[in-house]
Amino acid sequence: MDQDRHATSSKMYVLDTNVLLHEPLAFLSFQEHDVIVPMTVLEELDHIKDRKRDVSRDARVAIRALDEVLRDATPEQMLQGVLLPSNKRAPEAPRGKLIIVNDHLFADSISGLPGDENDHRIINCAVYLQKQYSDAKVVLVTKDINMRLKAKGAGLHYVEDYRTDQLIDDITLLTSGYKKIEGDFWQHVGECETEQQGRDALHHVARELVPDVFANEYLLDDSGHFAARVVGYDEAHITLKDLGVERLLARSAWGVKPKNIYQGMAMDALLDPDIELVLLTGPAGCGKTILALAAALEMIIEKGIYDKLIVTRNTPEIAESIGFLPGTEEEKMAPWLAAITDSLEVLHKGDENPISSRNYIMEKANIQFKSVNFMRGRSIQNAVVILQPRIGGILKFLPPCFYWPVEKVKRISKKIDYLSYSEQSLNNKPLLKICNLQEKYNTKPSNDSIFWEAA
CATH class of the missing domain: 2.40.240 (Ribosomal Protein L25; Chain P)
Incomplete structure (x- = not known):
């Protein structure tokens, strides 16, 4: 590696294996800074990619992405560093380098940790680079809390969690x-x-x-x-x-009252028919489903504003199609939408027979479980639509549903906390499409989108 260059470089990031498993394209997220991938990380990815588990897919994606950058590089260039791809949004911005470091050449005595564990080898690599390039800021990035503690104990000045996915x-x-x-x-x-x-x-x-x-x-x-x-x-x-x-x-809806001001604002938006699109975001248990369902029942049964309630969700990639086995569309979608039936039982838990009450309400409110693949504009006419997208999945079905020029439709989208999920790959940026609706969906005053947080 070019020592003169790193003497003036602001930061050098050493990536742990779990960072690339958490987000296979993580090495592209460090802008103008250099990214160091120790040889031990490549070995761990190689061992993981052949396992019959979901994490193996992320390992293969990370390996292919690294190969895409380093494909035409010579062994000397790989050790010196290869320029990272330019950012399409800012093609003229400075770019860092992707550097493969053979950490097996470094003595274990540098960090004082025994060298028979992969985590210790990666820490040893970071400590070596810190001593070798004292004018540069060497940062070890890992999702492993215990590894961060050991790295600091070994003398590494800068250790960070990977948080680029939250920014x-x-x-x-x-x-x-x-x-x-x-x-x-x-x-x-x-x-x-x-x-x-x-x-x-x-x-x-x-x-x-x-x-x-x-x-x-x-x-x-x-x-x-x-x-x-x-x-x-x-x-x-x-x-x-x-x-x-x-x-x-x-305020109350179907016997449900808000517990805090944030739920109060949510209920106000949900019960206002002039607000045709409501996006609910927040962690599990903050009341998104129960508030949306209670407001829907209130507007359909008590006030008679709408005729039916449609509940839908994008299924995981392994079940993108609802399948060819016997069964109706609603029977196949029911397992993915169990949160709705569970919430109905909670709303009627004080009844003598909650299950009978649930079935009666489902029939009276005309609650339908629909697959996104078969929904059309006629499907949501004069209805309350509750969409439950998976934040880690592809949200390509949302914009068409939101753009359909159907009169008298209340659209409710409930999303999990996108700041806390950690097991999903973040190669896609689906939220951008949803945020653009704030401007594009403004066809008339009643269609102004409302984004709020249920905390």
Whole structure:
């Protein structure tokens, strides 16, 4: 390796095997910095790729991706470093190098760890590079907590978890759907124009107070009492629908009441037929399914706004087709949508016979389990549609469903916490398509997308 170059290089990242298994293309995520792959990592990938497990697929993808970059390089060039592919978004940006290091040549005494374990060899490689290139910042990147502790104990100054997957542009584009105002909101407003529309009070405040708002975004402050939703704006003013924290928490649907202000904002959006697209995001157990289902039953059975409830989900790749074995479409989709039937039982757990109540409600609300492969515009006419996409899967079915110009449709998409899943490969960036809907789906005021977070 060129020592003069690394003396001026900002960072050198040494990748552990589990990083490439977690995200096979992880070595492309370090921008202008150099990426070091020890020979021990290649050996571990080679051993894993032949196992009959899901992780073997990630190992093969990582090996093929490394080969794609290093295919035309000579052995000397591989050791010196090969330029990483340029970023399509910024082709002129500086590029780092991908370097293969033969860590078997380094003495074990460098780190003091016994050399018969692969983790120790990788740590030993990082410690060696730290001593060899003292002017560069050498960082060991690993998902193994114990390995990070051992590396620090061996004298390595910089050890990090792999978090690039949590900082991709798609997530930064996805707004939380609400904005917190410091202090008391009305203290900042002063005088404003208020009009009454039925039971709703609409306030027209200066745009400069909250300059970067969008339609249907919620506003909160530190007082614990103010809550409002943006229902319109122009260059000079913002129109706010006064909701109030107490009123949001007092809302109910099918016997379900929000437990916090975030669920209160969710229920307000779900129960408003003028908001035709609601995206719910959050970790498991935060109430996405129960709130969506309760709001759907309330609007279908109690209020009679819609005629039916359609529940759908994209199945895993191994079951992309629903199959050719005997059984109806609903029978085949039922295992993938068990969360809905379980939630129905929870809603009626106080009944004398919860299962009978569930079956009765499924028939009365006309709940249908549909496969995405066979859904068309006519399928969702005058219906509430609950979509349950897998964040790690391909979300290509979502945009068509969202773009269908079908009148009187309530679309609800529930997503797991994209900040915490760790076993899915992040080669795709599906969230970008969803975020673009914020602009592209604005065909009329009632179609303004609302993105919010159920926390």
